[in-house]
Amino acid sequence: MAHPRVRIPSLLALSLGAALVLATAGCGSSGDSGKSAAPSSDGKQTSAPVVVATTTWEGAFAKAAGAKDVKVIVPQSVHHAPDYDPKPSDLAAVAAADFVLYAPFEPYAAKIKEAAGSKAKLVEVNLDNDTGKATAEVARLGKLFGTQDAAARWKTSFDAEYGTLQKDLKAAWPGGKAPVVVAQVFSTWSAKMAGAQVVGTYGPDAVTAQQLAELSRKKPALVLDNVHMTTGTVLPDSGAKQIEVVNYPDKDLNLLAVYKDAAAVVKKGMSGS
Numbered sequence: 001m002a003h004p005r006v007r008i009p010s011l012l013a014l015s016l017g018a019a020l021v022l023a024t025a026g027c028g029s030s031g032d033s034g035k036s037a038a039p040s041s042d043g044k045q046t047s048a049p050v051v052v053a054t055t056t057w058e059g060a061f062a063k064a065a066g067a068k069d070v071k072v073i074v075p076q077s078v079h080h081a082p083d084y085d086p087k088p089s090d091l092a093a094v095a096a097a098d099f100v101l102y103a104p105f106e107p108y109a110a111k112i113k114e115a116a117g118s119k120a121k122l123v124e125v126n127l128d129n130d131t132g133k134a135t136a137e138v139a140r141l142g143k144l145f146g147t148q149d150a151a152a153r154w155k156t157s158f159d160a161e162y163g164t165l166q167k168d169l170k171a172a173w174p175g176g177k178a179p180v181v182v183a184q185v186f187s188t189w190s191a192k193m194a195g196a197q198v199v200g201t202y203g204p205d206a207v208t209a210q211q212l213a214e215l216s217r218k219k220p221a222l223v224l225d226n227v228h229m230t231t232g233t234v235l236p237d238s239g240a241k242q243i244e245v246v247n248y249p250d251k252d253l254n255l256l257a258v259y260k261d262a263a264a265v266v267k268k269g270m271s272g273s
Contacts, residue, residue: 049098049145054112055081058101058125060249060258064138064154066147071097073112076251080228082106091115099144103127129189129247129258131162138255161256162193165263169194172267174221179270182215182235183224187245190224190262194270204229222269243269 053059095117142151199218
């Protein structure tokens with residue numbers, strides 16, 4: 001999916017340079033507060049790493065993996081995170097980090113890389129709420145941070161909660177049958193959680209008239225849209241109920257809450273209320 005390039009005016013660039021000088025000089029930066037990213041002899045972190053994440057999505061993965069000190073650049077209130085224009089203070093924080101988490105599709109990824117300090121480890125995160133991919137990514141980050149034990153505990157708790165959500169959704173199937181759904185490509189994870197029958201997907205590019213006709217012929221009961229990339233009602237004349245699925249966690253960086261919230265809206269959609 002194409003994203004607009006982020007431009008920083010010359011005056012802002014000068015401010016950024018000054019902010020980075022201050023950050024790397026140790027003027028109150030987190031990197032000089034005594035915290036270290038160096039692992040001990042057993043490969044585990046000797047102290048909590050300082051993590052800067054571009055969005056709450058990466059931040060939630062980091063928190064699940066055991067990171068305690070997590071700064072998020074893009075405010076949770078920004079509806080479409082790739083549209084955000086990082087401020088000099090944002091990029092100065094990047095310079096003070098032990099780990100910098102970003103996604104390759106974010107248009108400001110190049111600026112994040114440029115702003116990272118010499119000690120910061122750049123980590124490209126696979127943002128996908130598919131349960132298998134998400135838990136694997138959390139485990140990978142836990143290994144990088146030296147917080148494997150915390151990541152393992154999170155996975156145990158997550159697996160139990162996710163299993164409960166699946167059972168609850170299955171019990172809510174209309175007439176005891178799996179609902180037939182169409183899903184936006186980045187919302188298919190919610191269909192999987194619900195045990196739904198996915199008969200078609202769309203996005204991230206604009207849906208063509210031919211695609212709309214083909215999806216309508218599938219006679220889905222539900223359309224699982226992506227609230228962050230929505231273009232309005234997808235199948236307006238099909239009779240399908242459209243549900244907006246949220247991928248990004250709230251500012252509390254609770255990744256499990258994303259699954260609970262999605263389960264609640266899908267369950268409500270299946271009930272017809």
